[in-house]
Amino acid sequence: MKKMFFDKPASDWNEALPIGNGFLGAMVFGQLNKERIQLNEDSLWSGGFINRTNPDSSAYLAQVRDLLFEGQIEKAEKLAAQSMFAKHPHMQHYQTMGDVWIDFFEDGGTEEIVKDEAGLLRVVKNDQETGNYRRELDLETATIDVSYDLGGNHYERKVFASHLDQLIVYKLKSEQGRKLNFEVSLTRKDLRSGRGASYLDELDAFDNRFIKMQGHQGAVHNGLDFSTVLKVETVDGSVRQMGSHIIVEDATEACIFITGRTSFRSRDPFKWCLETLENASSKGFDKLLDDHLEDYQNYFRKMQLDFEGDASLDNLPINKRLDRLKKGGQDIGLIGLYADFGRYLLISSSRKGSLPANLQGIWNQDFAPAWGSKYTININIQMNYWLAELAGLSDCHLPLFEHLKKMQEKGKRVAREMYDARGFVCHHNTDIWGDCAPQDSHMPGTIWPMGGAWLCLHIWQHYQYTKDRDFLNEYYPVIRDSVLFFIDYLVKNPSGEWVTGPSVSPENIYMNESGQKGSLCMGPSMDSQILRELFQDYLNILEELHVDDEIESEVRERLSGLPEIKIGKHGQIREWAEDYDELEIGHRHISQLFALYPGNQISLNKTPELAEAAKATLKRRLQNGGGHTGWSKAWIINFWAKLEETEEAWKNMNELLTDSTLDNLLDNHPPFQIDGNFGGAASIFNFLMQNYDETIYILPALPQQLATGSVKGLHTKEGAVIDIFWENLKLTKINIQGTRKGNLNIHIPSSVTLDKEDINKKIAIHENDYHTLEF
Template sequence: MNQSKKRLWYEQPANDWNEALPIGNGRIGGMVFGHIERERIQLNEDSVWYGGPRDRNNPDALTQFPTIREHLENGEIREAEKLAALACTGIPESQRHYEPLGDLRIDFHHEDDVFTNYKRELDLDRGVATIKYMCKDIAYNREVFTSYPDQVMVIRLTASKEKEIAFQLFLDRGKTRNIDDMKAVEPDYLIMDGKTGGENGIHFHTGVKVLVEKGVITSIGNRIIVQEANAVTIILAAATSYRYEQPASQCVKTVLAAEQKSYEQLWETHLQDYQSLFHRMDLNLGKDNRKHDIPTNKRLDLLKEGEEDLDLISTYFHFGRYLLISCSRPDSLPATLQGIWNDQMLPPWDSKYTININTQMNYWPAEVCNLSECHQPLFDHLEKMREQGRKTAQIMYGCRGFTAHHNTDIWGDTAPQDMFIPASIWPLGAAWLSLHLWEHFEYTVDITFLDKAYELMKDAALFFVDYLVETPEGELITPLSVSPENTYLLPNGEKGSLTEGPSMDIQIIYALFSSCIEASKRLNRDHPFRAELTQLKNKLPALKIGKYGQIQEWLVDYEEAEPGHRHISHLFALHPGKQINPRETPEWAIAAKRTLERRLKYGGGHTGWSRAWIINMWARLEEGELAYENVLELLKSSTLPNLFDNHPPFQIDGNFGGTAGIAEMLIQSHANDIHLLPSIPKAWKSGEVKGLKARGGFEIEMKWDNHQLTFLSIYSSHGGDCRIRYNILRKEEYAPYQQEEQIRILHTKEKERYILIEGAEDRFESMERV
């Protein structure tokens, strides 16, 4: 497959932040604007957050809990919510927020102000942003990348003639007052040092080294000045007290190590590391690449006008993989609402971790897209949350185990965030996040990982062993919660959000108990707890179908105050859960379809991440045309010129959810088999994909033409049986619903690859025997 066409490119510099190009190595991020004379690279370091850790748990929650429950049971919703707003809020209400590191500014000197042949590009295949232009018959070139192995940002400036590079370089942090030092400590080394606000604020430090070839370098004040250079390499390092006792010393150490290498060595080290992840998989939808020579923003405009562009969809998919590699690597923090790319001191929703869908969605593509390592920061953060969540469980609810609400921050804070009744009092955040541990095991079959992860999963489940209460009908429900972030209507017209046993709660707990039970079996341990969970799981309420034929959102079939709400929480059991699927639960699948139709009818999917979730849901229902319709709508209505997702404003979860949705259309492995091409639309008539992962430790490569599978290769990392489901056309032309479904059982050996041999009886053969 052609790697060179995976790019975003533009004919002009970025007009604003939403047009700039993102680069990152998990910890250090940059947004490259590409201005010719006044370049701006907006900087982030993932641990620059306002303030230190705090205990925000409200001790009055436990004492007031019985009264709140009594109000709910008596139908006194308003009284329950008033008391909950006092007793269940965190004190203070808000968690810590993410901040930008600052800006790197480069003011270039050109002897002419006429520029031609401008091109700004993000090369997804190589992980580098480039800016090219001509001035007075001189070709100028900039390359910007962030190296994970060397932990630095590198900027390379070259010109086609000698002595033609001249600029002033400085660091900036806007109008903030928390900069303690900003100066050139050497003619070629510039620093910015400061501390975020609040008690125990984080100390941050940035160091920039300018390496000049054949030029003159001086410094005046807080500017480095370069004149008559042939080429320049700029190395930027950043560190904070979150990781290092002496951030300034760490920056010097990092820069010193990097400058011992040539630019070519820095580049090769970065390229080898980045491509070791990015090249694991590929996707090509069709063979029409005629639009490669059209700028990305114009291609997006043409798509909005109704033109087909399958290759842009492939690019969008690869952009999602690029973003995950760039903002979530081992030893970094997890991807926030904006990945690592944020330019505001007080960003929307604090640019932290919203864990009632958004953080989870960030990691939906991690396993299926062969980027398991990028999942690790979430697991590390969950361990941090466990310590805080045990306190929250005990202080607020008098329960064992650990819990979290709908947000967390750099310190793993688990107390409620803000006081927004439809969202804040929802103790399911840790439970949902813990399911990612099980998902990682399902894809990797890493029993050593599961042995450690099980204790986290168990602690999340243990909270609900204590928290669940029994109804008069003998069912177990959560006594106090919400359906994020929706509101119901009582028959008297009163609105409410606080409730008992909303459907999403029960579905998440069902999935968590199921995962813990299966993990206990795999590890052959903890038999008494397994038996207890099995008993409790059997007492959870079954999914209910409401008066509109929809999956019921609440324990009572209330009317919705907002039928087109962005959250579709009650379909967790469809995706990312596994309770609903068209074959085993057809009645629930029909109700799920009805739920989606109602949401969309009333304006649902109006935020980028919500539209992305809808893609995944339609894919699970094997409704390829509807899934594709929503892929197009995501690009048309919720995608910015630089392909960032637009909530609005920018949130990265829609990018990751969209990438995961496209993968879900190509392969599904949640229902005890590997279903190939379960939801491809008519438009995806032919294509090829390699490197997709399936549960059970399998890696898939396949090609299809005229909607029919023409090549299939399966690599088995751990051996075992592999159940394959795919369709074979028995007619010459594409005829939906007239395909014949094939199921094959493949008995695999560890680390062996198999290919499908076509014939009268389709069969698999080991590559070693073929």
């Protein structure tokens, strides 16, 4: 069953259920006397573009490098902070669109005076005695259903976010007569004021069925206008406006249609909202739902995942299933549900034409969210897309590439002004405008010029899966500009190697031989690992497109001169050019293992010595408290899966659910951060199939607990869709459908065939042909 449910309304945001269509998102609380629907629109950010680049950077760049090469860490970091940190430390950040409130007028219940979030006193009505309450998210249909009995009547609600019609639909129904009585209102509370002030310019009801809420974000001439509009329709009863509210009385059924827009996409957001509501509502609820289902299921049904477990646990509320797991119970069905939830979240937060999924996907209730709910690109946003291609969700990957174009434009100026270099560069954050200047004033993270380069690796990955030459031609200039920057930026160290710098190993601090603590350095390991893949991807694209490029020889020279991955004194993969110790041994970032995952420079077959060092790195981190954030734990699971350490992978998967997952299954950094959901889902798929070194690995990291199951719809880079079936830890069948002409190298470990040796098969495929391997 692909459903998660509660037997009570949400008491806070972390129990609410998410819906989204890529552009609009909502958290549905399912409350009885006063329902809350918290809204988001993906382009509603705090303001317009700010040019934050420090104009003094390039003048002091060489001096900072010299100080680092000389080991004068403190002086280098002081000068870098003065000359390289941005003029203004913060980019724009993502914000909530507001809330829809539905106040019900049923008799019964009690009233009490409480303080709201802004500290103001208000009267609230406690829920009446209810029965058979259920609040459910169906991942197969992307709908939320709320049902309950109250006062001798049965009530039902259904909520969904339509991508095709660009709105959220909330239907209410009374089974026994015309007993729907409620009023609808919109708010946008500025929680920062402490006085409950609304962060908007206009709030009004009109035409007895509409409410509009409008405002402006940021500077007058450099900001965003936004508009949120809802429409209420009923099949009977009465509807009227009073003040800024819409009041419904004595209705059997009612629909609330909600949409929002900003001037990021529309010159007149209010006009767009009004036309969208009129066009969509004229179709009627049933047609809207049918169209939504057809659109959504076209994505979700690309894959089918089934693990054999205790089916009776499907009858437990999701919070109780998690509690049971925390007490030592086992819930195999929850693993599959978690993987499917990850796919659901990606489809709901990243659709063609939308912005990419940010730190919270699309769901954020705050005006000043943690880390600005921006695009943090030293691991987090990349992790959001780890499952996209292998799960057949290539279209959901596209918003990331569209955003790269904006980064390329802004990053050219940053490259020129900060580093006197060609091409484009971005540091460890970006925002809605593609801002590429350094973010924050935090030495362990701020001066790291690799964020844009890492994102560019997704270009070649997407092409490998799709073979879309038009796409590759379109994005070749983006990756070329990233490569061009590093041709100019790299310098030779005393050993004659090409290294980055000043840079950092993301967010970590080292101790050198003299006891100095530092973050800024020359040639951290992760940088060279990313560049090795960036340069190779670029060369692959030249070959694929038959392009002659004047910088090719320089790229090959830089590639051959990059530092090799080195093993340190603890048997670990070295994190820095020197074999420094970490100040925090259990640090959440394990950046030096980029080459293991998502990179492909470390593998069991091709680099066994480095694979052992990677294991030592993980054990050392974990023994000292590593993996204490949700996204870090998800990355660790993928590391163990790549190393085919099934027991460790399973142990950490269990810990992700017990220690870093909220009651609504959203990832807990803490606070909520969605990358752990996406990374955790990707790791489950990596238990079942991996695709690297031009080989497809079948069940490479299958935990014993997932003894029987099947997966249908895993996509490969070679042009095949794979279905895998196994029973009692033994592989029984593989189905292969070709999507284009190609050749498959399939590796099957002896552990799942019960043979003495691994099986390797070579299969030629063509478009729409089928192959079945039975065991």
